[in-house]
Amino acid sequence: MYKYGQKKRRLKPGTFPPLGLKPRGFHALKRSFCDMTTPCVSVHEVVKTYRLGTSLVPALQGISLEVADAEFVALCGASGSGKTTLLNLIGGLDQPTSGSVTVAGVEVATCTDSQLAELRNRAIGFIFQTFNLIPVLSVYENVEYPLVIRRMPRSERQPRVEAMVAAVGLRAFMAHKPGELSGGQMQRVAIARALVTEPRLVLADEPTANLDSRTGVAILELMQAMHRQHGTTFLFSTHDHQVLRYADTVYQMQDGQLRA
Ligand SMILES: Nc1ncnc2c1ncn2[C@@H]1O[C@H](COP(=O)(O)OP(=O)(O)O)[C@@H](O)[C@H]1O
Numbered sequence: 699m700y701k702y703g704q705k706k707r708r709l710k711p712g713t714f715p716p717l718g719l720k721p722r723g724f725h726a727l728k729r730s731f732c733d734m735t736t737p738c739v740s741v742h743e744v745v746k747t748y749r750l751g752t753s754l755v756p757a758l759q760g761i762s763l764e765v766a767d768a769e770f771v772a773l774c775g776a777s778g779s780g781k782t783t784l785l786n787l788i789g790g791l792d793q794p795t796s797g798s799v800t801v802a803g804v805e806v807a808t809c810t811d812s813q814l815a816e817l818r819n820r821a822i823g824f825i826f827q828t829f830n831l832i833p834v835l836s837v838y839e840n841v842e843y844p845l846v847i848r849r850m851p852r853s854e855r856q857p858r859v860e861a862m863v864a865a866v867g868l869r870a871f872m873a874h875k876p877g878e879l880s881g882g883q884m885q886r887v888a889i890a891r892a893l894v895t896e897p898r899l900v901l902a903d904e905p906t907a908n909l910d911s912r913t914g915v916a917i918l919e920l921m922q923a924m925h926r927q928h929g930t931t932f933l934f935s936t937h938d939h940q941v942l943r944y945a946d947t948v949y950q951m952q953d954g955q956l957r958a
C-alpha cells in the first residue's frame with residue numbers, strides 16, 4: 699500500500715531525457731520528474747521585462763541560482779524586488795524574456811502548454827500568500843482536489859488525504875469549510891494540498907505575509923518539519939527577516955538582482 703513519504707526510485711542518468719527536448723508518454727513524464735540526478739531548480743541569467751503601456755519594467759535583471767534537492771531555501775527582498783516574478787517563472791506560470799529556467803531537468807521555456815500543465819501538476823506544489831483554497835469545498839476536499847485532477851482512484855486517495863490532513867494538525871477540521879478556519883489553519887490546508895501529490899518542489903510566495911508573526915513562525919516550522927520528514931525541496935519568498943533563520947540557504951533580492 700502507499701506509504702506517505704516513501705522514497706522515490708533513483709533513476710540512472712539519461713534514462714529519461716528532459717521533457718522539452720523529447721516529448722514522451724504520460725508515464726515517462728511522471729518518472730522524468732523523479733530523476734534526482736539533475737538539480738531541482740536551475741535559473742540561468744534570467745531577465746524578465748514587463749511592458750506597461752509604453753514603458754518597460756525591468757522586474758528581473760540577470761538572475762542565476764541553483765537549488766539542490768531537499769534544500770529549504772528563502773528568497774528575501776523588499777516589495778517590488780522581483781520575488782513573485784521569479785517564483786512564477788520557476789513555477790511555469792510565466793516565461794522569461796531571456797535566460798533559462800529548468801525545473802526537475804525540464805527547460806520551462808521550451809515546454810508546450812500541456813507539458814507545462816503536466817510539470818505543474820506532477821512536480822510542483824504551490825502555496826500562496828492568500829491561501830487560494832476553494833471556499834465551497836471542505837478541508838478534506840481541498841486537499842483531495844489535486845489527486846482528483848490526477849484521476850487517482852478514491853480508495854488510493856482517501857488514506858493519503860487523511861494522513862496529510864492529520865500531518866498538518868487538522869484531523870478534527872476535516873469537514874470544515876475554509877471560511878470556518880483561521881488564517882493559520884487555512885495555510886495548513888494549503889500546505890497539505892501542496893504536499894499531497896508528493897511534489898519534488900514546493901514554491902511558496904510569502905506564505906506568512908497574511909498571518910500574525912506567531913502564526914507565521916508556526917507555519918514556517920510546519921513547512922520545515924514537512925521538508926525534513928519528506929525530503930521535499932522548498933523555495934519560499936518572504937520580506938520578514940524573522941523567518942530567515944529557518945532557511946538552509948537565503949538569497950537576498952534587490953531591484954531584480956541577487957545581492958552578493
Ligand atoms: N504584470 C506586471 N506588469 C508590469 N509590471 C509588473 C508586473 N508584475 C510585476 N511587475 C513589476 O515588477 C517588479 C517586481 O515585482 P514582483 O515580482 O511582484 O516583486 P515582489 O514579489 O518582490 O514584491 C515591480 O516593479 C512590479 O511593479
Ligand SMILES: [Mg+2]
Pocket residue numbers: 781782783903904
Ligand atoms: Mg510578491
